Amino acid sequence: MLPRRYLPSIASLTALEALERLGTASAAAAELSLTQGAVSRQIQLLEGQLGAPLVARERQRLVLTPAARDYVAEVRKAMKLLSDASLALRANPSGGTLHLSILPAFGMHWLAPRLAGFAAGHPEVTVNLSTRLRPFDFDGTSFDAAIHYGREDWPGVTYMKLMEEEVIALAAPALLTRPLTGAADLLALPLLQLESRMGDWGRWFASHDLPGQRPPAMLFDQFATMAQAAVHGMGVALLPTFLAAGDLASGRLVPAWGGAVAASGAYYLVWPATRPERAPLTSFRRWLAAGGGAGEGPGAVAGATDIR
DSSP states (O other): OOOGGGSOOHHHHHHHHHHHHHSSHHHHHHHHTOOHHHHHHHHHHHHHHHTSOOEEEETTEEEEOHHHHHHHHHHHHHHHHHHHHHHHHHHOTTSEEEEEEEOHHHIIIIIHHHHHHHHHHOTTEEEEEEEOSSOOOSTTSOOSEEEEEESSOOTTEEEEEEEEEEEEEEEOGGGOOSOOOSGGGGGGSOEEEETTOTTHHHHHHHHTTOTTOOOOOEEESSHHHHHHHHHTTSOEEEEEHHHHHHHHHHTSSEESSSOOEEEEEEEEEEEESSSOOOHHHHHHHHHHHTTTTTTSSSSOOOOOEEEO
16 A cells, blocks of 8 residues: 555645646636635645655746656556546445446447346346447556457457458449449449558459459548448448348348458457456356347347456
């Protein structure tokens, strides 16, 4: 346990953070409903506790030292964690909260249809979902776990594979004005591609005996936008089968050529390898490993396994 002398008061930290963010003691005082003198006293108390200067006076203004600015950046992370913890307690005072980072398409089309099953079996757990598109550092966040697509390339985490991914080339019926005779015919059509998966079309053509293709394509940052562009006839899209099921069933999209092919990655649940695991995450992992609501949505869980 840290000595208490290294644990400053919230009032002092709040004053320093407000001064750094707002730039003047008067603005900080107004936000905190204090006098300028009270703000200065809180910072002086903090300097005495830490044994280091935090501000300098320049032209009648208090200006943070470079070291103090670095300190505030770390303090701000800690204050956000405290705030998130307080919100979680208020949201679920009788049980635990699971903070989960998700990928937009996977969260909407695969995870969301299954969460009702988890909630029914674990009413004591509140699940909070936030979107992150790329791997991040768990330190300094309140996330317990995240959904990751790709390979085992996220450092410092433990992996639980949820499912492999298959993709299929789809287009609006109006775009396919004549029957295609082979995969090469797609090279004459406008193609749509996710900017985070620049090699998908090359792999798709290679799987149809056309290696070395790097066709130009309109880029999108999310599957949902790309799928809508395909529905409106803007081009042929490579979409995961779990995401495309609804548009295929309705006839808004049809296969352009061929069936589903294996994608380059898989979906994983990942969590920090060095952080003690909280009970809500344990419950969620066990629920996934036991089937994770298989059959409640497209792309049912098949043999989810821990990867240590």
